Amino acid sequence: MSESGDTSRRRRARRLLIVVVVLIAAGAGSAWWYVNIGQWVASTDNAYVKGNLVSVAAKVPGVVKYISNDQDDFVEAGDEMIRLSWADAARAVDEAKGMLGMAVREVASRSAAIAVARSNLKLKQTTRGLAQQEYDRRRELLKTKAVSQEDVDAARTRFEETAVELEKARNELLKSMSAASEGDVRDHPMVRVASARLLDAIRTYNKHFVFTPVSGRIARRRVQAGQVVAAGEPLFSIVEAENFWIEANFKETQLKHLRPGQAVDIEADIYGDSRHFEGRVTSIGSGTGAEFSILPPQNATGNWIKIVQRVPVRIDFVEMPREFPLPLGASLTVRVDTHDREEPLVFTAEDRGEVSADAVYEDASRGAQDIIEQVIVEQLAAIAQP
Numbered sequence: 414m415s416e417s418g419d420t421s422r423r424r425r426a427r428r429l430l431i432v433v434v435v436l437i438a439a440g441a442g443s444a445w446w447y448v449n450i451g452q453w454v455a456s457t458d459n460a461y462v463k464g465n466l467v468s469v470a471a472k473v474p475g476v477v478k479y480i481s482n483d484q485d486d487f488v489e490a491g492d493e494m495i496r497l498s499w500a501d502a503a504r505a506v507d508e509a510k511g512m513l514g515m516a517v518r519e520v521a522s523r524s525a526a527i528a529v530a531r532s533n534l535k536l537k538q539t540t541r542g543l544a545q546q547e548y549d550r551r552r553e554l555l556k557t558k559a560v561s562q563e564d565v566d567a568a569r570t571r572f573e574e575t576a577v578e579l580e581k582a583r584n585e586l587l588k589s590m591s592a593a594s595e596g597d598v599r600d601h602p603m604v605r606v607a608s609a610r611l612l613d614a615i616r617t618y619n620k621h622f623v624f625t626p627v628s629g630r631i632a633r634r635r636v637q638a639g640q641v642v643a644a645g646e647p648l649f650s651i652v653e654a655e656n657f658w659i660e661a662n663f664k665e666t667q668l669k670h671l672r673p674g675q676a677v678d679i680e681a682d683i684y685g686d687s688r689h690f691e692g693r694v695t696s697i698g699s700g701t702g703a704e705f706s707i708l709p710p711q712n713a714t715g716n717w718i719k720i721v722q723r724v725p726v727r728i729d730f731v732e733m734p735r736e737f738p739l740p741l742g743a744s745l746t747v748r749v750d751t752h753d754r755e756e757p758l759v760f761t762a763e764d765r766g767e768v769s770a771d772a773v774y775e776d777a778s779r780g781a782q783d784i785i786e787q788v789i790v791e792q793l794a795a796i797a798q799p
Contacts, residue, residue, distance in 0.1 A: 453752050455671060459723065460661035460679075460745040465653040467627050469494060471642045472620040472777070473502075484634045488625045488651065495623035495636065495648055502618040509611035510788050516607035517792040520598050541575035544568070599789060608785050615781040624776075629654040632741070652741055659692060659728040661747045662702060664721050670751040671697060677728050682744040684737060691731040694749060698725035 475497030482488055551568040598604055633650040636642065659679065663671065677692035701722040703710055728747060733739070 453750060454748050455663060455667045455751055456746065456748040457661055457663050457667070458744070458746040459663075460659055460728075460747045462657055462739045462741055462743040462745065463660045464657040464741050465627070466632065466741065467625075467629070467651045467653055468647045469623060469625055469649040469651060470645050470647050471495070471497065471623060472644060473497065473617060474641070474643050475499075475621055477636055477638050477640045477642060480634075480636065480638055482631055482634075484631050487630050487654075488628065490625060490628045492625050493622055494625050497621040497623070497642070499618060499621040502614070502621055506611070506614045506618050509607070509614040510784075513604070513607040513611050513785065513788050514792045516601075516603045517598060517789050520601045520603055521793065537575065537578050537581075540578070544571045544575040547571070598793065604789070608789075611785055611788070612778065612781045615784060616777040619777045619779060619781075623648065625649070625651060627651060627653045655733065657730060657733060657739065657741075658695070659730070659745060659747065661726045661728055661745075662723040663726050665701070665724055666721060668697065668724060668726075670754050671726060671749060672751070672753060672756050673697070675753055676750045678748040678750070679728070679730075680746045680748075681737075681739055682746075683739065688737050690733070690737075692728040692747070693731060695727040695729045698727070700724075 477495060478498050479496035481492065481494050488494065547568050599608070629651045631649055632652045634648075635650075636648045642648065659677075671694060673694050673696055675694045677694060679690035679692050680686065681688065681690065701724050703722055728749075
């Protein structure tokens, strides 16, 4: 009994020693990890891929006549995606062309009237000069009784008549000049108004053709052929290519050592440990997620319970390899290296420039000026023909 008891006590002592050694080793390992790694890393698995989800909408109402791409297709910026029935818009363009042509012809005819009025004024000036010479000559001849008083009176009457005709010619010229323009026909108010109406008709016509403003993949198609759509109705949602970032929601207790520019190790649930991405902290959110929620908490109530809030931190990818794509909303685990703590904690970021540079939305006037110029040139050429 004695030897058996001693053996049992030795075993228990050995097991206890092993447990103590393991605990000491674990504690030492944990202490070493915290001192060398843990205190320099801020991590969270509450992180997701974000990007620009661009909505392509109809600019005018109409019936969908043509759809070029389907969901998940890749499109380039400027690609045509939708055509709406354009017959009425095309007829409006033709009517506006006709109105512009009439305006050009009217202004051209008025401009021709200026030349006629100027020639008539010159003729009246010459006639008045001759009438004055005749009147002066007859007055001199009257002194020698070479002509009668009746001839002098007739010459004076003719001279006065030419003065009235000359004033009338001047007024006709002024009237013609006020109704027309001696400059470029394009600068006349009538032509400018008609040109503006044609431009508006062309813009409306062009809006029946819907283009994608960005390059990317179609995330959702909301339209069918033959569907009647309203102006502003969303037709497609496009995930803009090569414009992704991460929204990592850190606890507010983790923000103390976070700084913009710190390196980030990124692990995606899709690829697990097989693939890691590199990133950089870009900015720290200016408010907690709860503050910007639809129903923000009202902490002034009596049943308030303190909850650690989370703050969104933006992380940009250093590089996004094409062979390892990540869909929007993909879950991630991020680990921020916080060794660089010299700078103070800031919530602002450097200006990253334009969110999305796009000229397609402003291209409704494409080709309009060429069409307007063509109408004006054709009408002027038709007027110039004998």
